[in-house]
Amino acid sequence: MLTISNLQASIGSKEILKGINLEVKPGEVHAIMGPNGSGKSTLASVLAGREDYDVTGGSVLFEGKDLLEMAPENRAAEGIFLAFQYPVEIPGVSTTNFLKTAMNEIRKYRGQDPLDAVQFLKLMKEKMKLVNIDQSLLSRSLNEGFSGGEKKRNEIFQMAMLEPKLAILDETDSGLDIDALRIVAEGVNQLRSPERATIVVTHYQRLLDYIVPDYVHVLYKGRIVKSGPKELAFELEEKGYDWIKAEVETV
Amino acid sequence: MNNQPHNDLKSRLLADFRTSEERMNGASKSALHQIRREALNQFDRLGFPTVKHEEWKYTNVNSLIKEVFEFNAPSAITLEDLAQLESSQLNGNVLYFVNGQYQPQLSKIVSPADQLSITTLAEAVKNTPDLLNQYFAKYADFQDNAFTALNTAFASEGVVIHVPAHTTVEAPTILRFISDARQMNVASQPRNLFIVDQNAEVKVAESFRTLGDQASFTNVVTEIVVAEDARMEYYKIQNESDMAYHIGTTQVYQQDRSHFYSATVTLDGGFIRNNLNIALDGSNCEAHMYGLYFPNGRQHIDNHTLVDHRKPNSHSNELYKGILEDRSTGVFNGKIFVRQDAQKTNAYQSCKNVVLSNDATMNTKPQLEIFADDVKCSHGTTTGKLNEEALFYLQSRGIPKTEAQSLLMFAFAEDVIKKIKIDPLREQLERRIQAKLAR
Numbered sequence: 001m002l003t004i005s006n007l008q009a010s011i012g013s014k015e016i017l018k019g020i021n022l023e024v025k026p027g028e029v030h031a032i033m034g035p036n037g038s039g040k041s042t043l044a045s046v047l048a049g050r051e052d053y054d055v056t057g058g059s060v061l062f063e064g065k066d067l068l069e070m071a072p073e074n075r076a077a078e079g080i081f082l083a084f085q086y087p088v089e090i091p092g093v094s095t096t097n098f099l100k101t102a103m104n105e106i107r108k109y110r111g112q113d114p115l116d117a118v119q120f121l122k123l124m125k126e127k128m129k130l131v132n133i134d135q136s137l138l139s140r141s142l143n144e145g146f147s148g149g150e151k152k153r154n155e156i157f158q159m160a161m162l163e164p165k166l167a168i169l170d171e172t173d174s175g176l177d178i179d180a181l182r183i184v185a186e187g188v189n190q191l192r193s194p195e196r197a198t199i200v201v202t203h204y205q206r207l208l209d210y211i212v213p214d215y216v217h218v219l220y221k222g223r224i225v226k227s228g229p230k231e232l233a234f235e236l237e238e239k240g241y242d243w244i245k246a247e248v249e250t251v
Numbered sequence: 252m253n254n255q256p257h258n259d260l261k262s263r264l265l266a267d268f269r270t271s272e273e274r275m276n277g278a279s280k281s282a283l284h285q286i287r288r289e290a291l292n293q294f295d296r297l298g299f300p301t302v303k304h305e306e307w308k309y310t311n312v313n314s315l316i317k318e319v320f321e322f323n324a325p326s327a328i329t330l331e332d333l334a335q336l337e338s339s340q341l342n343g344n345v346l347y348f349v350n351g352q353y354q355p356q357l358s359k360i361v362s363p364a365d366q367l368s369i370t371t372l373a374e375a376v377k378n379t380p381d382l383l384n385q386y387f388a389k390y391a392d393f394q395d396n397a398f399t400a401l402n403t404a405f406a407s408e409g410v411v412i413h414v415p416a417h418t419t420v421e422a423p424t425i426l427r428f429i430s431d432a433r434q435m436n437v438a439s440q441p442r443n444l445f446i447v448d449q450n451a452e453v454k455v456a457e458s459f460r461t462l463g464d465q466a467s468f469t470n471v472v473t474e475i476v477v478a479e480d481a482r483m484e485y486y487k488i489q490n491e492s493d494m495a496y497h498i499g500t501t502q503v504y505q506q507d508r509s510h511f512y513s514a515t516v517t518l519d520g521g522f523i524r525n526n527l528n529i530a531l532d533g534s535n536c537e538a539h540m541y542g543l544y545f546p547n548g549r550q551h552i553d554n555h556t557l558v559d560h561r562k563p564n565s566h567s568n569e570l571y572k573g574i575l576e577d578r579s580t581g582v583f584n585g586k587i588f589v590r591q592d593a594q595k596t597n598a599y600q601s602c603k604n605v606v607l608s609n610d611a612t613m614n615t616k617p618q619l620e621i622f623a624d625d626v627k628c629s630h631g632t633t634t635g636k637l638n639e640e641a642l643f644y645l646q647s648r649g650i651p652k653t654e655a656q657s658l659l660m661f662a663f664a665e666d667v668i669k670k671i672k673i674d675p676l677r678e679q680l681e682r683r684i685q686a687k688l689a690r
């Protein structure tokens with residue numbers, strides 16, 4: 001589904017991703033962990049198409065198509081969704097108000113008829129229940145004055161609405177209370193299917209109790225330096241990153 | 252005398268004045284005409300402002316005064332011509348002026364005369380001279396402003412509205428000023444006077460439009476008196492052509508406990524200068540000023556506002572927003588005076604701009620002059636580019652870049668547009684903004 005080969009990206013003269021290789025197959029959940037500043041959000045942003053980063057080498061194929069050639073909106077239409085680590089505040093634009101435009105643009109791209117107001121509302125009601133989010137929050141200016149948890153929940157709500165093939169969750173668990181964490185995980189698990197895949201960026205093993213990964217990768221200094229089964233997350237939780245850093249330095 | 256070409260318009264106007272005076276016979280002795288003559292002399296002394304004048308630093312009237320205009324040109328405007336302007340359909344009083352001349356056949360007045368007196372200035376001169384003597388040219392200063400002096404000197408057409416005390420007028424009134432520039436360069440100088448008496452309430456909008464692509468020049472002055480406990484909503488809407496010059500002054504005089512609520516929306520127009528001056532000459536008054544300007548191409552839009560807090564316990568609140576495209580320029584100059592007597596004044600001012608092109612320029616100048624010690628004042632201006640992060644966020648949800656940009660800019664503009672309380676007017680503006688954003 002997603003094939004990242006030797007991906008390198010920098011911002012200005014600063015090299016951030018130094019050759020990432022990752023293969024994600026349909027149905028899989030991959031967790032990416034790693035110390036602060038190692039490049040996790042950068043990887044997520046590059047996949048979603050943020051223009052601030054210069055891709056200086058490597059390639060990314062999504063279902064056989066060159067992802068890096070596509071505008072962000074087309075990546076979304078192809079089925080990629082990024083739940084932002086820091087969702088931006090947009091005054092005057094409510095979730096309901098842009099999401100309908102977004103869904104219908106995506107449907108247009110796919111050659112589907114637009115949803116009418118009734119169909120859209122029905123879908124919204126359904127998904128609102130799923131992530132336990134209030135209508136009033138969705139009618140407010142996006143993220144303006146939202147609590148940390150509300151912002152994250154809103155990201156998951158959007159994901160539930162858009163039903164992406166590949167969801168990338170960038171620290172969606174941070175700032176969530178236990179109940180919210182469970183709700184977010186449920187939202188993700190509801191989407192799990194043999195055709196869909198998820199990349200979860202997290203610092204905490206806790207989330208992985210709810211969203212059980214097939215693989216865990218450690219990103220350090222712009223490279224994936226270790227990959228393993230879900231047990232790797234426990235090891236990291238217990239021992240921290242020093243042993244991995246040491247391994248890397250000795251190589 | 253210097254013989255620079257920009258004196259041409261001036262000398263033509265001076266000559267026009269004398270010719271018209273000669274034709275007036277007895278009327279030239281009227282009190283009103285004495286004011287006109289005084290204003291003309293003042294215009295003669297002041298001349299057109301140059302960029303050396305502090306108030307005109309960023310707004311150069313040079314190209315305006317090089318043009319030759321036909322003042323009060325005849326126009327054979329038809330209903331079909333009007334239809335192409337796609338104006339909002341308002342249930343209220345609608346008065347049309349074309350090239351400065353009243354068009355009774357296009358206008359309708361629905362409010363009963365005992366609720367609202369609406370007449371043209373020409374009628375008021377004949378029928379209610381006392382009212383004019385009491386209010387006309389008592390507020391809009393022509394000593395320092397050449398354009399106001401010029402308008403006063405030639406004041407002959409416009410609208411006089413008088414709302415009697417304790418009357419709430421539900422139906423809105425819209426004054427539509429159309430420059431018919433299909434055949435030639437045209438000019439007009441509308442002069443309006445609105446008097447909202449004690450505890451009365453009224454909504455008035457002024458709309459400015461152009462037909463055709465010759466040059467047009469509108470030099471409008473509106474004087475507004477909001478008496479004790481009275482409330483007024485005032486909207487100025489400009490959708491003029493790229494060849495339109497517009498200089499306008501709205502002078503507001505507020506008495507105790509009065510409310511004045513305004514929005515000035517400029518979506519198009521070649522060269523525009525709006526002055527909105529509010530004298531809060533009463534305590535416990537409120538003045539709200541909203542503004543939106545959206546120039547593109549080489550359009551120039553200048554908004555000067557002045558709030559003069561003369562008495563204690565009043566509140567003024569101002570929010571102006573600008574979206575600038577292409578090579579356009581914008582100016583915002585907001586003055587707040589708080590005089591020594593005006594203790595417990597609350598005055599807020601904010602001006603926010605988004606500059607969408609590297610070639611567009613925005614000049615902002617907030618000026619606070621505070622002579623009282625117990626006041627709450629704040630002001631802030633911001634000028635920036637489109638929020639790239641917000642743009643990316645929307646794109647990442649599947650919305651193409653141009654649409655995402657429109658969505659963001661519409662939300663930015665809507666902050667001001669939603670303040671317009673006449674629904675058909677607001678909805679029409681929303682459609683125009685959407686259309687301009689989609690271009």
Ligand SMILES: Nc1ncnc2c1ncn2[C@@H]1O[C@H](COP(=O)(O)OP(=O)(O)OP(=O)(O)O)[C@@H](O)[C@H]1O
Binds near residue numbers: 016037038042
């Ligand atoms: N716009 C930018 N300008 C300059 N440096 C940047 C920019 N974006 C990211 N960086 C740098 O790139 C590095 C990787 O950042 P990134 O946000 O990808 O880390 P991360 O792994 O997501 O960290 P965290 O766990 O703290 O979220 C950091 O050193 C960061 O300062």
Ligand SMILES: [Mg+2]
Binds near residue numbers: 085
């Ligand atoms: Mg991060």
